[in-house]
Amino acid sequence: MILDVRALTKIFGGLKAIEEVSFKVRRGTILSIIGPNGAGKTTLFNCLTGVLPPTKGKVLFEEEDVTHKRAYEITAKGIARTFQNIRVFGSMSVLENVMIGQHTRSKEGLLTAIMGTRKFLKEEDEIKSRAFEYLQFAGIQDYSDVLAGNLPYGDQKRLEIARALATEPKLLLLDEPAAGMNPQETKELMELIRRIREWGKTVIIIEHDMKVVMGISDRIVVLDHGVKIAEGTPNEIQNNPYVIEAYLGKEEVF
Amino acid sequence: MFLQQIINGLTVGGVYALIALGYTLVYGILELINFAHGEIYMIGAYLGIIFLGIFTASGLTQYSLFLSLSLTVIMSVIVCSAYGFTVEKLAYKPLRNAPRLNPLISAIGVSIFLQNYVMLTQGATDKVFPHVIPVTIIKFYNVTMTTLQIFIIIVSFFLMAGLHLFIMKTKTGKAMRAVAQDKVMASLLGINIDRIISVTFIIGSGLAAVAGLMVAMYYGLVNYSIGYMAGIKAFTAAVLGGIGSIPGAMIGGLVLGLIESLGASYLSSEYKDAYAFIILILILLVKPTGLLGKSEGQKP
């Protein structure tokens, strides 16, 4: 088990955004989290990555309690994420964006930078070349000097993934990566996610596009009103009566 | 002596509270610290002197002091509200979707502009409010106060209560609360956001004009630089009470006035201006939501 979530609860001023959610993720698999809007999926991500402190419950990452760690510490331990609404660093270049991802994997500080020591220069070079590799992996190496804010939408999504990968995570959380993409882009994205898994990373995805979910997931967790109502393989979920009920009348899913 | 200081503090605090309401209203709706609000108050004070001067010159004051003063108040409030309205349209509206820092800097620009605009047109020296209002000193036991002081305290409370009712009971007031809660939702419900924002600026500026007028009458002296310090202190009052909360602004203003009065008399009068800042920093560190503020659900 790479991730073990135990009875995680988050309350916003009386409102339970997620309640007693528990699940486990096996190393090297893809887990999807689905559920209607407002089911608490993004809040769950925020609690897992330390963006929000959970009210109750525990998060174990590689058997280590990371529940109340701050976001950057969790990133350093090996969990990276993308955001639902794109959050690239708009007025920095694409390459610089990915170089930020390398932050926890490098260590040179202020003084060596000022003096321009050989060690510092070597590290900068390494960061740059590695960042470039991630850009290549995500297929946006041609835009490395473009300001991230000027990229087309789909490429910004790819950039977010490249940036998250640059933190060298063991577990990658993707928040609605296919939202707003056309079918061609979605197909390429699924390909990219598969390659990430082949690379030995574990992936958790929040996604509405059921083609994506059913196509690549090993397991699926379903949330509704902050509560986990089902968990299983794509096949099991498709036939789960609770899930069908939760979705019924809201969206035509299947 | 203590009681005397309290009355003094209430007078000053009432004025702070009126200005603080303007900050709180705007912050509630736009999440913008309207740095220029202090200057609007200063403009209100100047307008009072200017209009009263015009009425005196035209003989109205000699004919009826009450009529002349009422007209002065009405005119000052109208013109001052127009200033607030125009400032919003010119300097903040184009920036509504910009990063948060931009409207704040724009507000600082407006503040610098208005200050120097008044300095250039009205001169840098102090303006004296004409001695037309008869001031009676009231004394009981050890405490002395003037009729003007009582007037200021009463008017402040009256206006604050009025505003509270307006926000709670009227349709526009309810719309204002809705916009403050959630702009997107409010516009979906058919509320004209631009109009509500304009109304907010007009009300805030009108209250600031009254505060300016009362200060001009009370101290009898106005200059172009009074807006800065008063603005900062009123903002402190708003934060102290919990920014966005109307009763909070009132209580914050009064508390700040009292703290200043007592601090200046029992600690040191040289550091009088520092008390507001020290309180501000402490409040923001210890209880950023202020005395009456509700803690909002944090969203990243």
Added chain:
Amino acid sequence: MKKILFMFWLSLLSMPFTGIKGGAYLFGGILVSYGVYFLLANIYGRTKIPSVPVNTGLLMIALIIFSLLLPLFLSDYYTDVAVLAGIYIILALGVNVVLGSTGLLHLGFAAFYGIGAYSNALLTTNFGLGFWSALPLTLVITSAAGLLLSFPALRLRGDYLAIVTLGFGEIIRLVLNNWDSVTRGPNGISNVPSPFIMGFEVGSLMYFYYLVLGFVLLAAFIVNRVHRSRTGRAWLSIREDETAAEAMGVNTRKYKFMALTFGAFWAGLAGALFASKMHFVSPESFTFMESVFVVCMIILGGLGSIPGVLLGSLILVLLPELLREFQLYRMLALGVGLVLMMIFRPQGLIKIS
């Protein structure tokens, strides 16, 4: 038509202050200037200021040579202005780290500037230290002050930070004005000595110019290096999106600490130079307007861009000196300029490269 109505509205508003005649003049003035603007905009075919591609390397070398030769053919007066500009550049570079790179709107930088100036003045006049032996101490003191303020600053975002730093600046100024036994209150401290270099007094303006120039180059060099390092990137990411930065593994608290301390460091240097140049410090030099002035320099030049800081500081220091006759209108223009910049060109005159 709508525009003309709007101009009429503006002049109507101004009438209580300017009188009817003044309001009419204002109306005419706005109308004419709008006409001129309209004409010019039509001639150039577009209304936006084009961004300038700058070959920084070559330009920098040219600028350095130019500034080295400058005092040889400048009068004392303009050398004096140039020295002041240099001091402001160092100060602005410091503020740029905090505001430009990290995106923290700090409105109390005059406090660090003042602490630097007073530390230098006190150490040299009271303890008989020279400029050079006082300098490291001054820098430590100001950096420590920067560190101290970052504790409250860390917990606050955006506009709250602005107002708290403003308060901090005012408190420091009040302390400088009221702590008579140390700062001599409003009288200020006079007879601050000039720096000595190898037993040789840098009293003359021209030598002081070179001293300041040296520090400016050093500051620009160091800030530029840091700007392009891992630390600089972390700062930028905080400015762009604090939550995303934290999620990318940047310890935002630590880097804000560093930015505030590093920024205060340069403000301290600028203050020390200011004290030994003026031979005199008093609390009046470290007001809120001073902080705003420096922020304006950075906004004018372009947030986060070092050439922008240089340009912004030069414009804001030189223009008022050149147009002393228009002194009265300087602040008026500054206010309007800030608003216009925010609306039409928030990225500053020089685009971030």
Added chain:
Amino acid sequence: MIRKFLVFLFAIVILSGCVKKGEDVIKIGIAGPMTGDQAKMGMDFRNGVTLAVEEWNRKGGVSGRKIELIIGDDQRDPKQAVSVANKLVTQGVKGVIGHFNSSCSIPASDVYDRAGIPMITPASTNPQLTEKGHYGVFRVCGRDDQQGKVAADFVTRELKIKKLAVIHDKTTYGQGLADEFNKFLGGKAEVVYYGGIVQGDKDFKTVLISIREKAPELIYFGGIYPEGGLMVKQAREIGMTVPFMSGDGVIDPKFVEIAGAEAAEGTYLTFSPDPNTIPTAKEFIVQYTKRFGELGPYSAYAYDAANIMLKAIEAAGVTEGKAVMDKLHSMEFAGTLGNIKFDSKGDITVAPYVVWITKGGKFTEYWKP
């Protein structure tokens, strides 16, 4: 943009080199707060100097050379003062009348000293200015310690007051004056309250209430008229009837206007003797009022300072700084306010202060030491 800017810079450099110094005129600098909140003081002061210079020019100038006035605006900001001083020096002034505020004169005097240019201030009363030991610094007004002494003498000898309060506005001038006053009381009267207020503040009731508790027989205020006026007004509003006393910074018609004639009644102020009572000043007052209207408190001093500077230049025969300073130190001058002779520090030898009183909204001379 950058390129244009560089061209612009070059143009300035070339232009500044082209400005030829007209050798047929003598340039005299005048520096003070010409804009800002003390612009009125600056204007009075400028008018006085202008009048003197015009008279000289009508007579044909100094040694046949006309006088040209160059005006510097320090906005009462010490930093601006240094900048203005440098500008005046560069423009080749041979002497400076100014600055107005002590906080400006003190740092600016360093600049003039370095350039070897004499300066005469008509209004900076802080002792520090001439205590620095610059050879070329003079003042035609008194010093705060002289003023403070006169006030202290008046309080202890004439009013025989035993208990008093001292307030100041925390400025170089106000605090300096209050401290000197305090010093010269020499324990002959008990100071029951001593403290500062914030310049620019409008509410002094809190301080006054604290003072009221101590029941002093007099309140001495070191500061200028806006705060002075408000303080007197507010003291009356909380029922205090004690007399106030202050210095030359308060003696301004606006003081009465702010406080109201009734509240201001009986306020003592130290200032130079009334020029209207001095025979030598008669001609000056007529000329000044004809041209500029009412006399400002420092107009006569400004007029005298300019005359003294020009007389010294004429006597020296050259405009070279050292020679002029020598003359300033050695000569005796007939000023409108009496004969003036400078001591080795550059101060006038006779302390000119008297006590005035506010009566019926006007200031009148009341007591001579």
